[in-house]
Amino acid sequence: MIKLKDVSYTYPHTVQEALHRLSLVLEPGRCIMVTGPSGAGKTTLCLAACGILFHEYGGKKAGFVTINGRDVSAYTGLSEIAKNIGIVFDDAEAQMIFTTVEEEILSALEYRGLAPEEIERRLASIMEVTYLSAIKDRSPHNLSGGQKQRVALAATLALGNDILILDEPTSELDEHATRRIVEILSNLKRQGKTILLVEHKYAHFRDMVDTLVVMEHGAISAIGAPGEILDDERIKRIVIPDFTGIRTGAAPALPTSTPAIAVRNLSYSYDEVPALHNVSIGINAGEFVAIVGENGSGKTTLVKQFNRLLTPTAGDVEIRGKNTRDCTIAELARHVGLVFQNPDHMFFADTVKDEIAFGLENLGIKNKDVVIDAALGEVGLLHTKTLYPRWLSRGERQRLAIACVVAMQPAIIVLDEPTTGLDGDEARLVMEILKKLQQNGHTVIVITHNRDIAQYCADRMITMDQGRVSSDTRVPVE
């Protein structure tokens, strides 16, 4: 059981409270799901609940946290707390220390003071529960995102604790992998585990959640049984993304003789491992296209061909009538803007303004200040111009990444999973921005696991499966 009473916390070198007089009780055998906008303090809550804030972090602290009836300050350190609580962080890769799946879990078991036979028995049982037996000898860099999350969870289960804290365990996972995690956690709950879960995918976890908590600005803005608090429309929009009404009608037909993108008989292999087979698609200027499919179905490999980050093994890709084989990546960057899934892969400048200016300087675009202001205005971030990009919340960073690309004025904008890690409101905001870009004449292509986005925002949905286009349909206008 974990109890937080009036917990406030301010990170070192900051003035704003990350948690403000927060009280919460996690009762044995229950599951609390915490959701809310990025930057609301959800991860800080996890760190507070398992005593990490109190033992490892500086900053200003107030209030009380008790774990199994004992104040966190009475524990000698994390090693002692770890006998009561297991925590899984969102970055699964950083939680893999050893070089095979089995070794990771076995090593976690070896430090529990158990008898060797008990270790072997628990190892076998955990591998089975987390569906890892078949990949026990794989190394971390040969695992998919879902598999890595399962390994991190399995190594935490190895500790044998009854309380589990999970910080966005499914943020980068596709439907299939998410369902696997939900299944595992539901089973664990049935076994009596106590679960504190930070998540955005309420719809997936609906059946196992006893209490839903919505956090905003470091405080709890709604708490209760899901059925009760979701009656509030504002709260509901944060918890469950609502994309209805974004598509206002059929796409405006732009007068053009050549398609924006023409892909003909495209095949691509990574070191002899085939990733795309004979893909042919045409995308017209001004279209809003959603590319859906499971992880590994070839979606990202396909869009990387559009600006020649990858060159076709066979077949051709033409961008606005020009074969990509005849163009450099820098030339194609003028026509195709690509926003990757993790915005943190691009930020390096000291201010938001300089971050956007980088792309403009690369392309030699004049009137930088005017262009930067316009791009920031487009994504609603004008007030952040002088801030350090990495200080922004995840949702703001995602919008900044879009602004960086929009400022370069490409006719085609491609986004890989633009709503990862965002709450309902933020996800809708991103999709509205993209819709506006389409209305301004851009061709927008979105890779997504979320079929609602395809259904309510796109004009056309291309489904990929094992490197092939399995369906290509126009989304009917309601």
Add this chain to the structure above:
Amino acid sequence: MSEILQYVHKDGFFHRLHPFSKILFIIVISVMCVFITSIPFLILMVVALLSLAYISHLHREVIQQLKLVLIMSVVFIIITVLTMPNGATLGYLIPQGVPVIGGSIAITDGAIGIGLVLALRFMVLIFAFQLFLISTQPRDLVHAMEKLHMPIDYILMFIIALRFIPTLQIEGQRIHEAQLARGYNPGTGMLGKIRGVAPIVVPLVSNALLRSNVLGLTIDMRGYRTGIRTHVRERKFCTGDYAMMGSLVVTVSVFFVVAIFASGLIF
């Protein structure tokens, strides 16, 4: 993407050895490498290591390093030719026919000899460490090092440094692609290289620092630093270990006898 210095799950001669035998093997090879200046003997060591890799089914992984090893060998030879001329002149790096600067930078047999020795030593060390690291599971390594009373923090630091090489490689590649997509073209030459560093290195380091925070907390929350450990699936000394120890003793003895006779220290 090649997986530099990562454990490869196989069942071969080297995999079955006890980590202690492998650590001894590395020490003996490294010490011999420092003392030996004989090119034929060093070539013999390279051949022996490649044969060992072959019987351990690890030759493919070891051969993957060949490109790096050859490039470094050429670099070593060029450096010694430029900086350590000695012995008979075999020719000139800039042909004598070239006006004014012709005939400068002599290529001497002594410099080539030293370059070759350095290159061969490098080959021996790379191959030996490669064999050791790709055949030893980190937890066996942790176990062996714990028994040698090394502090757990240093052991974890060592295995984490190795474990995250491919992760950083992949991350670096993604960042590079993200910047290329923004029209990033650092240009050529030294200035271009310097200009091109920040957009890649800053995100790479920032992300790695964030990751190291999670990694540190994970290590604590899993109790790796408590020092209490139940050892399961411990490796036992096997026939291969005795064979390895025997071979090392014979090699070291032969080496000393040959070294003493050859150097004329006694006779």
